[in-house]
Amino acid sequence: MTFGRAESRPNATRFKSWWSNPWGKPRFLVLFTWAYILWSLVPVAIAVQFGFNEGRSRSAWQGFSLRWYVGDPNLSVLHDPSLRAALVQSLQLAALTMLIATPLGVALAIGLARWSGWGARPANFLMLFPLVTPEIVMGVALFLVFVHLFGFVRLGTMAQVLGHVTFTVSYVVIVVRGRLFSVGREYEEAAMDLGASRLQALRTVLLPMLAPAIWASLMVAFAISIDDFVISAFLMGDASSATIPVKLYSAARLAPSPAINALASILLFASMLAITIAILVMGRSRRREGAEGSAVEDFARLDL
């Protein structure tokens, strides 16, 4: 490296020659990019760290402990009823959302990709519309419709699940659709030439080929739902259906204990786990098929 060769020169010159070497990598961009990444992740890492603080402070480190996760008999996530309830509510909502939104979205994606009749274009627009609508608009809209029109849906878990599924479906469609386009129609057509009905071709040929995308979309739906704040907050009714993000919002300004950091970290671990699984599943199916590149790049290009 340039660094080594310039060893004997004084510091300033060495830096200058390293910096202005026209054949080297773009130095400024390297530094800038890594600085950005540090800036974007270090604050969160510090917040996670303070969830493990021995003492009550969220700005002075007093040693490692699991006090705020399980240890403290009153204030830890495990023992504080309202924090535990938020954790349970978040997991429950995410699980229900994932189980409802995925089949709905997979069917919608297949339908939209293969259907070319008059209704396909408006249906496609309708699917994309939730993606471009600011969340607060959706929150207000769902709140008002449940209060004024669909009176049988009580605010609380039921309303939250319906709301979460509504904005998650489109993401499932986007994830599955990418795979559908790359699979193409040939395999189903071959199956049908060999005597399978459309439904059989769908079940025995297309769905197995979509499996990695379906797994990935289950995980994406879970992660999106568990991360949501606005819709959960507008549809929660009373404090009993508060989720973790809602809890973070209401507690952040009330001189909270590190238990709130612990709760946030649990949320972080859960969505990171879901996304890692999604990327691994997609990566494995790529490798089996000998595709180039990596699943992370596919993920980055999804335009979620």
Place this chain on the structure above:
Amino acid sequence: MWPSLALPGVLWLVLLFLTPLYAVFAVAMGAPDPIFGGALPAWNPLAWDPGEFGTILGELFTGQLGFVFLRTLIYVAIATFLSLLIGYPVAYYVARHAGRFRVLLLMLIIAPFWINYLMRMLAWVNLLSTDGYVNQILLFVGLLDEPREWLVGKHETVILGLVYGYVPFLILPLFAALDRIDSRVIEAARDLGASPARAFFAVTLPLSSQGILAGCVIVMLPMFGDYYTATLLSGSPRTNMVGKLIEQDILSGAGSGRGAALTVVLMVFVGILMTYYLYSVARASREARS
């Protein structure tokens, strides 16, 4: 068979997306309930009463409301500009020069997407508190003589929060656009004698303009509806954004007519952005299909 596969999803979106949007208009155009307070929605468009709208529009031009809208606009404009300034070099480096670090860098850039937004704000609440690390460092370096109260009504804190919160959403579309550029085009410009800077401004930048536009729209849409960033990082009416007023009106119950009317105004406000984005994703999906 294909329409019938799409049917449940379409039906769901009609019932739980389009109908609720219509409900916003019905409540905004309805009359206030004279007996119980709250709002009486007018489901029939012929019975729409624009009274609430008149009030809102009046306040928009003469009253406090106009200032809140203007403040939201200024916050969003500054935060989007700063995000672009930060995001473009990062996306450019990862797309064109990252080499063997590419996948690692992409992973680190995607990570904030899956870290809860409120947790990321909470992280800054920790750092910016009176005895937090930021004050400690600034005191140590000597930039401050006494701890600064970052978290009460400071515009710069709210803008920092918005930039920190939304910049990842800008980087990905920029990355996708820069990654699509055929590097031979840039090499051709260099071979024909363009300096690196000239090649960048004459070739790379124009070719990535779609990504810039898409990225800005992607971050501006949620920023216009944001109310939690300012609440967490400042909590003062001095820094309220439009979303905060909507939240207060709707969740207090009494003002849901007013909240709905404000939501409609907000939608009209961001309507151009939404339409542009909707058409660009629809175009992208048609291209992917063919």
